[in-house]
């Protein structure tokens with residue numbers, strides 16, 4: 372029986388009936404075929420046909436799925452998410468699955484002292500690998516303990532980190548009631564687990580999760596963790612991981628009509644491709660993205676990875692993809708991203724039990740990984756941007772491109788806030804950008820100058836727009852950057 376025949380019968384029956392059993396298709400096909408064989412033929416098409424298949428004994432009930440509407444959160448959902456993100460606790464079920472996986476892989480208890488010591492060693496050697504740059508950076512995920520180390524040390528932070536990103540996108544109206552997401556370089560499934568968790572928390576929206584990964588050890592861990600975590604939740608469908616090297620992927624290897632593509636902490640590991648080659652690859656893969664879909668690129672916040680991400684963003688912008696956030700081009704000019712080191716910060720996670728056990732040793736700080744700092748960009752094919760504001764034609768603000776002319780003078784600027792507070796207990800320090808800057812520009816707020824007129828800088832979220840009046844320009848020779856010093860007479864105004 373040709374697959375497309377079974378599919379046409381499914382399409383025909385689903386046009387006639389709102390709800391039916393999959394076994395009914397047997398009446399329409401001449402050949403003898405089992406219900407499971409029918410399901411296997413049609414299962415990958417169900418999402419695009421807006422159909423759901425609910426297992427019922429040996430059969431499946433086929434029902435109409437909701438359309439792709441903008442996901443709108445109720446006040447209760449928002450409260451739930453805010454409190455989850457505030458505490459940053461990995462759900463117990465997920466912690467248990469990771470512990471069970473460690474038990475299965477080592478044939479010992481997950482908290483056996485020998486197992487814990489081996490994981491500590493693997494964490495140390497993995498961290499040493501991540502710190503290398505360029506061609507020297509060769510990270511392998513072929514050994515079982517490297518995956519266990521990843522699950523213990525990196526996974527918890529990246530899991531909560533992606534939930535912050537997802538929630539931000541949701542508040543912006545970028546998520547839909549029915550989404551197809553592909554996660555590239557999925558590892559043991561950090562991003563899919565976060566997506567599954569998020570959609571399970573909501574209950575009124577559906578997601579189909581696809582993933583791509585190179586290493587078998589990661590794929591094995593993924594299989595043990597992600598589908599198990601999402602099991603019994605009809606609104607989350609986890610597809611088998613596609614085993615592939617991202618650099619060799621073609622758009623045809625991906626499912627059709629993808630709503631979101633995620634590259635979390637992976638592009639920096641593909642040292643075989645140049646920046647332009649990465650941009651060309653992403654552009655090619657984006658042909659499988661729906662017109663209002665999103666590509667989310669995330670990299671660690673260190674200077675090397677963060678600046679490289681900004682360069683990649685710029686190359687992608689040149690290839691026709693548009694930046695939704697965090698950068699805004701308020702003067703309608705292109706920026707010079709070569710030295711742009713900008714990252715988002717969120718509150719620390721609550722370390723899971725496994726992390727606490729690992730840290731229960733002479734050097735606990737080596738095994739505690741709780742702070743969330745990341746660089747990201749969201750790209751789109753359409754022209755939607757997070758910030759709509761453009762500087763009005765006759766506005767009296769200096770462009771940061773001309774800041775050298777104003778050294779030791781006071782100016783007014785309009786800019787976006789591009790970091791959390793980088794300062795100490797005497798000064799607050801924030802990176803700012805107006806999309807024209809050639810050098811790094813920081814706003815400095817000495818604590819003794821803080822007052823109601825200028826402390827709005829502390830309330831603006833990452834990427835938000837500020838007008839700053841009467842600020843003193845200082846050149847920092849050592850860092851070849853500019854500092855804008857807020858005084859008692861300076862004013863900071865948030866642009867809504």
Ligand SMILES: C[S@@+](CC[C@H](N)C(=O)[O-])C[C@H]1O[C@@H](n2cnc3c(N)ncnc32)[C@H](O)[C@@H]1O
Pocket residue numbers: 512525526529555556557558559560561562583584585586589615616617618634635636637640641
């Ligand atoms: C640092 S981990 C990130 C895992 C996950 N995305 C996260 O954020 O936690 C990088 C992952 O990308 C995978 N990876 C690296 N290069 C790859 C390539 N060329 N093709 C496919 N996967 C790759 C690695 O095997 C690893 O699982």
